[in-house]
Amino acid sequence: MVKRTMPHLDPAEKQIVFKIVYFGPGMSGKTTNLLFIHRTLTDRYKGDMLVLDTEKERTLFFDFFPVSLGTVQGYSLKFHLYTIPGQIYYEASRRIILEGADGIVFVADSRVECLEDNIQMYRLMNENLVSHGIDPDGFPVVLQYNKRDCNPRLRLGILEKELGIEGIPVTESIATEGRGVMRTLQLISKEIINRFRIL
Ligand SMILES: Nc1nc2c(ncn2[C@@H]2O[C@H](COP(=O)(O)OP(=O)(O)OP(=O)(O)O)[C@@H](O)[C@H]2O)c(=O)[nH]1
Numbered sequence: 584m585v586k587r588t589m590p591h592l593d594p595a596e597k598q599i600v601f602k603i604v605y606f607g608p609g610m611s612g613k614t615t616n617l618l619f620i621h622r623t624l625t626d627r628y629k630g631d632m633l634v635l636d637t638e639k640e641r642t643l644f645f646d647f648f649p650v651s652l653g654t655v656q657g658y659s660l661k662f663h664l665y666t667i668p669g670q671i672y673y674e675a676s677r678r679i680i681l682e683g684a685d686g687i688v689f690v691a692d693s694r695v696e697c698l699e700d701n702i703q704m705y706r707l708m709n710e711n712l713v714s715h716g717i718d719p720d721g722f723p724v725v726l727q728y729n730k731r732d733c734n735p736r737l738r739l740g741i742l743e744k745e746l747g748i749e750g751i752p753v754t755e756s757i758a759t760e761g762r763g764v765m766r767t768l769q770l771i772s773k774e775i776i777n778r779f780r781i782l
């Protein structure tokens with residue numbers, strides 16, 4: 584049976600919480616995306632950022648922070664942003680962090696030598712979703728081609744073609760400069776809210 588994901592409704596607190604997970608291979612720029620978002624938002628919209636067990640730039644469990652995005656019919660809308668550890672042997676952590684996700688930003692590494700890592704991690708992500716009872720078809724995912732400043736780089740469209748996922752929303756970014764980062768967050772938020780409306 585395919586489980587429907589639901590955001591976390593908290594009538595007592597009058598808030599709706601959506602969970603967004605930044606997924607992707609090791610070193611693709613997931614933590615860099617979150618750090619930029621955290622720096623960019625003013626205090627009114629964000630909570631503290633939690634960066635757990637980071638050693639030499641690698642995420643060993645997860646990064647997290649909450650974002651507030653105004654109110655809808657008296658409910659405050661919150662997004663909880665998480666990153667997963669991209670190193671291949673942290674599969675168990677990825678599985679735990681993905682639980683209850685309402686949407687995913689897949690941060691791909693545009694360097695040509697990363698083609699296989701991107702494909703492998705995307706497939707692992709889909710297997711992970713299925714293990715949580717979620718059908719990857721129709722689940723909100725934005726594909727972010729990060730590191731567009733690197734050369735030689737993957738041409739746009741190659742991952743969608745290799746993975747058979749044509750039609751998914753795509754962004755380009757240079758997370759270290761913040762380019763494309765907020766646009767990616769806007770896109771995934773929109774995807775999640777649109778889906779929530781029709782559920
Ligand atoms: N040139 C370039 N470097 C980037 C870009 N985004 C991130 N980086 C660099 O890539 C390295 C890895 O970035 P992280 O954000 O730590 O990668 P991650 O995806 O969180 O990696 P894990 O936690 O190991 O899964 C860092 O040195 C970043 O500065 C980019 O757009 N261009």
Ligand SMILES: [Mg+2]
Nearest residue numbers: 613614641642
């Ligand atoms: Mg990281």
